[in-house]
Amino acid sequence: MNAIAAGAHQTGESGIFWVLAIVSVAAALGMIFMRKVVYSALLLAVVMLSLAVFYAVNEAPFLAFVQVIVYTGAVLMLFLFVIMVVGVSSTESMVETIRGQRVAAAIAGIGFGVLLILGIGDATLPTSAGLSKANSDGGNVMGLARLLFGNNANDGSDTANALRVSNNIQGYIFAFEVTSALLITAALGAMVLAHRERLKPKPTQRELSQARIKSGQVSPLPPPGTYARHNAVDMPALLPDGSVSELSVSPVIARRRSGSHDDLHGEGPESALRHGTATVKAVLEGQVEGQVEVEKTEPEASGASAEEEKK
Known part of the structure; x- marks a missing residue:
């Protein structure tokens, strides 16, 4: 049996x-x-x-x-x-497309x-x-402790200590500590890679408020995504009248969506906003063919903004 x-x-x-x-x-x-x-x-x-x-x-x-x-x-x-x-x-479809x-x-x-x-x-x-047999004296946790720390894991049990000495279990203390140091180093490395130096000082709340008032847009911009169509971060929002708000999409995302991966950190906020707005308009119209069209629309936006400032 x-x-x-x-x-x-x-x-x-x-x-x-x-x-x-x-x-x-x-x-x-x-x-x-x-x-x-x-x-x-x-x-x-x-x-x-x-x-x-x-x-x-x-x-x-x-x-x-x-x-x-x-x-x-x-x-x-x-x-x-x-x-x-x-x-x-x-660009990702919301319809399930997994076959089989x-x-x-x-x-x-x-x-x-x-x-x-x-x-x-x-x-x-x-x-x-x-x-x-291995877990009979102290359970699974104590068995792992004896295996990792060897003779140093003295839990007061004469049977376990005698078995440990007879089998000459030295443990893996050095490997355990090296692994711990490696994990800490990986965490520090991730923090260093994620850290980005600022090209200019961080604006204060007062400076942000003044910039909003000068721009004529005191309230925050509408959030991206239209719930009736898509929840993507690069999909412009709809205004109450049903029109599309190009300002709801970040200029960085707009340029990536159009295929341009240039760095925007060297541009001013007004130039980046004009560039991003033009790109979103082109994306919505389906006329984005590369960076050339985007560069063509930027001077027109710059000229229009200059005329508005003169008025």
């Missing part, structure tokens, strides 16, 4: 492994080859959840919970939050059904030794 139970357990564990292995590898490949970053992030979540199930099957509940809570629940959700805040482009999604959903449903059946069958049968 014990042999039969052990064989059934091994069969269930093998079935879980092969189902999740196929799912995780397919999700990893899809994460690499997907064109939309949101889909890549969701497939990365599938990979992380599969790893968590692998840890749980191998009787490492602490690693499984850390994988779900820290990586999937915190880090990956932060990625998705940033992606959704940045927004999408108006029903077939993929059916295959995934069958796979998870098999996984559920194997899990229930595994829970009703006697379990094998697994990591029971």
Whole structure:
């Protein structure tokens, strides 16, 4: 009977492994080859959840919970939050265009059904030794501590200490500390890369108020995006009369939308605004063919603004 139970357990564990292995590898490949970053992030979540199930099957509940809570629940959700805040482009279709999604959903449903059946069958049968011996003295967390810190992880247990000394477990203290320093260095490097030096001092609230009054636009500009058409950040807003407000789109986004990636930091705010307004108009009319047309519209806008100032 014990042999039969052990064989059934091994069969269930093998079935879980092969189902999740196929799912995780397919999700990893899809994460690499997907064109939309949101889909890549969701497939990365599938990979992380599969790893968590692998840890749980191998009787490492602490690693499984850390994988779900820290990586999937915190880090990956932060990625998705940033992606959704940045927004999408108006060139992306709002209609679902994934081919064969029903077939993929059916295959995934069958796979998870098999996984559920194997899990229930595994829970009703006697379990094998697994990591029971390693986790018998202090649990999974203390077992990891002994493996990482070796003889230095003295928890007061004579049995564990004797086993540790007899096996000559030295631990991975140096590698652990180097990994911690590497993560801190990566965080500092991200901060340095994200930091941008200002070409001029940051304007005060008083200066901003004075600039608004001088420009004749005291209230804030309308936000981008029209809810009836699209939620993209490069889609101009609609005014109450139904007309399009070109000023609702950032000049930087407008120039990127037209195919120009020049730096706007060297331009003045008025020049950048004129340039961006002209580009948005051209985009809406479907006449953007490159930077040449945008450069042609800029002198006209400059001449018109000069005539208005004279009046």
